[in-house]
Amino acid sequence: MKKTYYFANWKMYQSFAGIDAFLMEYATDNVLAADADVYVGIAASYEHIYYLSQKLENSSLYLGAQDCSQFLHGAYTGQVSLQSLMQMQLSFCIVGHSEVRQLLGQSYETIALKFKVLLAANISPILCIGETLVQKEDGVTLQILYDQLESVLEFLQSYQGTTKIFIAYEPVYAIGTGVIPETHELQEIFYFLQKLVKELPVAKNIMFLYGGSVHTQTIGLLKNLEGISGFLIGKASIDFQALKKIVECE
Ligand code: PEP
Numbered sequence: 001m002k003k004t005y006y007f008a009n010w011k012m013y014q015s016f017a018g019i020d021a022f023l024m025e026y027a028t029d030n031v032l033a034a035d036a037d038v039y040v041g042i043a044a045s046y047e048h049i050y051y052l053s054q055k056l057e058n059s060s061l062y063l064g065a066q067d068c069s070q071f072l073h074g075a076y077t078g079q080v081s082l083q084s085l086m087q088m089q090l091s092f093c094i095v096g097h098s099e100v101r102q103l104l105g106q107s108y109e110t111i112a113l114k115f116k117v118l119l120a121a122n123i124s125p126i127l128c129i130g131e132t133l134v135q136k137e138d139g140v141t142l143q144i145l146y147d148q149l150e151s152v153l154e155f156l157q158s159y160q161g162t163t164k165i166f167i168a169y170e171p172v173y174a175i176g177t178g179v180i181p182e183t184h185e186l187q188e189i190f191y192f193l194q195k196l197v198k199e200l201p202v203a204k205n206i207m208f209l210y211g212g213s214v215h216t217q218t219i220g221l222l223k224n225l226e227g228i229s230g231f232l233i234g235k236a237s238i239d240f241q242a243l244k245k246i247v248e249c250e
Helices: 016-028 046-055 082-087 098-104 108-120 133-137 141-156 183-197 240-248
Strands: 004-009 038-044 061-065 092-095 124-129 165-169 206-211 230-233
Touching: 004 092, 004 165, 004 206, 004 240, 016 046, 016 240, 038 046, 038 092, 038 240, 046 061, 092 108, 108 124, 108 141, 124 141, 133 141, 141 165, 141 183, 165 183, 183 206, 230 240
Parallel strands: 004 038, 004 230, 038 061, 061 092, 092 124, 124 165, 165 206, 206 230
Antiparallel strands: none
8 A cells, every 4th residue: 555644734723732632642542653554744833843852752753844944044033944954853844835925925936945955954845836716717727836836846857866755736725714626626736747747857756745624524535536645734633533534534
């Protein structure tokens, strides 16, 4: 069976008490840990990462960040350096999440730079791409996805590393709304994305994820999609039982 990747994007939802409760349930109901075909990663906010890293020693949960600076270190107030991500031995980091793109106005180039520095540090990037509802209605979805990927694809033409790369398709209108695209729309998009990367030297290390309103009611449909390796899960992932149901759904 192929390994399936589940990344919990805890955004700014979680608290220290919530983390304790989550880990308590995880420890007493350790089904997720027992399955070698299941990878569960937690993208925590910075103030929780160190706390979690202490608690996750000897655990099968992987730890990652929700964003990082494109700079190694220096005078960048409010940013978090890649160096500290490396020191905390994080496995992955999300870049280009639509909430960050919108809130902080990060350009395609800045996001591509973050993607590159993460790979240089052997930390798996999870690059989020996705169109807004207006763009979908205007029929420009594939063009938008291509634009968001262009610099990264260019860079990957000559990248020879072995770090796993994740590309998460997250339609903006699906995030936190309970609405997911039709299966045939998703399938068309994932075929398009697969085609874009198929000639790259590292194609076999590139995995696609779906994100946006993945929860216990939608996962059944989403698990039938072809050509994806897993899911990026927001709100539902802070509840251990919901996450467990998502993972176990067949
Ligand atoms: C996300 O924003 O990455 C996400 C998947 O959110 P949600 O599952 O809450 O829609």
